[in-house]
Amino acid sequence: MSALLSEDFTFIVQGITGREAVNLTRECLDYGSKVVGGVTPGRKGREVHGVPVFDTVEQVTESLGYVPDGSVVTVPPAFTKDAVFEAIARGIKLVVIVTERIPRRDVAEMVELADRNGARIIGPNCLGVIVPEVCKMGGIGGPAKDAAKAYTPGPIGVMSRSGGMTTEISSTLTAAGLGQSTAISIGGDAIIGSTYAELMPLFEADTRTDGIVIYTEPGGRMEAQLSAWVAENDSRLPIVAFMAGRFMDSEEMQGMSFGHAGTIVEGKEDTATDKIARLEAAGIPVVERIDEIPDAVKDKLGARV
């Protein structure tokens, strides 16, 4: 068992007939994932790479005779909230939201509804989740053959605010002989469904995970929350962090945002410098280079033995 996904994990794609969604479906099927249905209102009766398309999530569950485990939501921002509400209302417990540029209020509403229904949201503005050689849920890693190059099974859990960097980091770990238990692109927005600290208990409970690597950025309080979680919980898992966007601390960059919507620095506590200090105080080394990650992880794993 890994964090979030297993071999029997079934999921649907909401917005499956969109251009990106069609690609994503192909990639997931090629990787061996069980994509059991798709939803696009008004397109009932079609197929996308052999996956049947329905008008509603309700129709999917009726046709299957069971509720699928997850849904990948890739619909335009104005319709995302309704799609996610629909998935949660029909009993789906894991929702990956790919869509970008969703207003914060909608995200907060979706997350609160998920909490009340025992469901979990990953994203928005993310590439999804992958358990190497088991299941890929979302565009993470790209086509199956590319995903197989970057991701290999192993003991490291990866969480990243950047979708692309999830793959870069995993590829670097793979090259150093460190495979991944589960890699999660958590999303680049100011408010997301699952933060590092909120996902830590899942990795903690996953016997295949021995260590964690996170990719972090300026903006928000997610890293402070993780530092606090580490201080309050006697975790068995060592963590190594990489911080991008240090240049945003310089005087001439004040008030500007780069990269993701969530990188807007709103106070002195969410600058790169402050975050690095906080993480290191919690015993989480912050490396300056991606290629330093494997050695830092090996150091940490060695120290635990």
Place this chain on the structure above:
Amino acid sequence: MRFYEYESRRIVERAGIPVTKYGFCTTADEARRVAEDIGGPVVIKSQVLTGGRMKAGGVKFADTPDEAAEHAAAILELEINGHMPKGVLVDPKADVAQEYYAGVVWDGTRKCPLMLFSDMGGIDIEEVAEKHPDHVGRGHLSNLIDPPDFRAKEVISHTGVTGSELARATPILARLARLMRDYDMTLAEINPLARLADGSFVALDAHMEMENEARPRQKAVLEDLGVAPDDLREPYEPSEFERNVKAIDSADHRGVIQGKDHGFSGNLGLVIGAGGGSLTLTDAVRSQGGRPANYTEIGGNPSVSKACGLAKEVLKKDGVEKIAVMMSIVSNTRVDIVARGVIKACLELGRDPAETVAVFRIPGAWEEEGEKILRSYGVEYCHRSVSMWEAAGRAVAKIQGVPA
């Protein structure tokens, strides 16, 4: 996006929160007329999107309409922190008994709005929270129900406010919370919220910021305020480079490119991509002594002409000697298409690709094809085995090897 004070007051007014009889003016004559209408002492306030107005001389008091016109004329010419005012606000000088603070912000960790209230208004709320924590009331709101009055009442009561003041302030804070949600604000603040000598409450200043992602669905209120769709309220004026990149991006729906050069002035042009990858690579260049001329983000799968357009804009920038083309491992963006675009840009500007492209490090989809194209023009291609740090380092070394 941030609103001017006069816009924020209009938003507050729309939400049913009492404001003074203020006027927004763009000339000294208008300011005189508004002051005449008000018929008593007035305050003239510069309308700029920056703090520190008072200190900079952007807020002045006047006893007569002539004096108001005189101050308005001076303030309209006064630059504050590099910003010229959009106009002045002429406000009656209120007979204030006490000042309060009312605000609603996002709590990102709890993922819901947070109401704040203080009976020590008129100063920075963070300062009050630090020095007089017992004078700040707080309360979270559910995202799924209408912000209820009782939550506002609880928050205000935490500061010890009671009696008719509590009864009068409660609907104001509750309405502010509803406004914050209804208009997709990231910040909604009234500071100071004043209790006048007659016991009534009135918003004397307001600060509102709307989430950019919500602008499409807030068209009605933005139109009503006269905010044009292209008025992005950036903290600085976009440069020629930034405007050109934006134009290239919007001319073609395939892929997304963004460019910024505000605050950059180096000799190494960056054609880099993906949100996190661009942050990582900009750091890697700077940490190894390189001086980036700009910042870019390539996302999705841009066309050859789009990649070419971006590379050209970077190359045309003053002082750019070479460009570094780098991304983290791509799955959506095609390596060969970016390679074609970059080569095309060099050739069209009469530059030798082998000399101009300091490094090309984009591993991933269609990399074999990309490598072939690059090699035929003598450009070195870096595989994923060359780390982002090493690729940035090679680019820096190459540019430093060129005699000045």
